[in-house]
Amino acid sequence: xxxxxxxxxxxxxxxxxxxxxxxxxxxxxxxxxxxxxxxxxxxxxxxxxxxxxxxxxxxxxxxxxxxxxxxxxxxxxxxxxxxxxxxxxxxxxxxxxxxxxxxxxxxxxxxxxxxxxxxxxxxxxxxxxxxxxxxxxxxxxxxx
Numbered sequence: 001x002x003x004x005x006x007x008x009x010x011x012x013x014x015x016x017x018x019x020x021x022x023x024x025x026x027x028x029x030x031x032x033x034x035x036x037x038x039x040x041x042x043x044x045x046x047x048x049x050x051x052x053x054x055x056x057x058x059x060x061x062x063x064x065x066x067x068x069x070x071x072x073x074x075x076x077x078x079x080x081x082x083x084x085x086x087x088x089x090x091x092x093x094x095x096x097x098x099x100x101x102x103x104x105x106x107x108x109x110x111x112x113x114x115x116x117x118x119x120x121x122x123x124x125x126x127x128x129x130x131x132x133x134x135x136x137x138x139x140x141x142x143x144x
Contacts, residue, residue, distance in 0.1 A: 010050060075101040082138075083108035090133035093124065097143045106138075118143075 052070070059068035071077035082105025086092060090111040094102065097118045106113045114130060116123040124137065 008053075074099075075104075078102045079105045079108065082106045085109065086111035086134055086136060091131035091135050092138060093127045093131055093135065094138040095119065095140065095143075098138055098140055099143075102138060 056068045056070060059070070060066065069080075071080060078099065078101040082092070082102055086106075086109050088110045090109075092106045092109070092111055092113040094106070094113060094115055095118055096115040103113075112132065114127045116127050119139075128135065128137075
């Protein structure tokens with residue numbers, strides 16, 4: 001597996017040719033030093049800053065976890081989480097009204113997925129009986 005894992009690198013000294021920042025707006029100074037790394041696109045491609053590392057370490061400490069990872073959007077968070085949480089042989093059971101980005105993430109995981117009628121616990125119970133492998137039930141507090 002040598003050489004197969006990517007690493008985040010500080011590349012603030014390089015010219016950015018890989019993001020969607022066509023007008024160079026991310027280089028305008030704002031109050032936050034984090035704007036530089038969060039508006040240029042992928043941290044794996046465009047690089048990240050030591051300030052962002054510090055923020056993630058602070059969040060991990062606050063939540064008493066081993067590590068923390070910030071995503072640049074809710075869509076990316078849903079793709080990343082639900083795309084990697086389960087795999088083939090497992091089952092997502094989701095409220096039929098969850099956001100489309102959650103469905104996209106579930107699809108990427110190759111796990112089975114079953115929807116239940118919105119806020120219908122009897123339908124959820126029926127779907128739980130059909131589920132296999134590891135099971136994750138997904139709903140939202142505020143629906144789009």
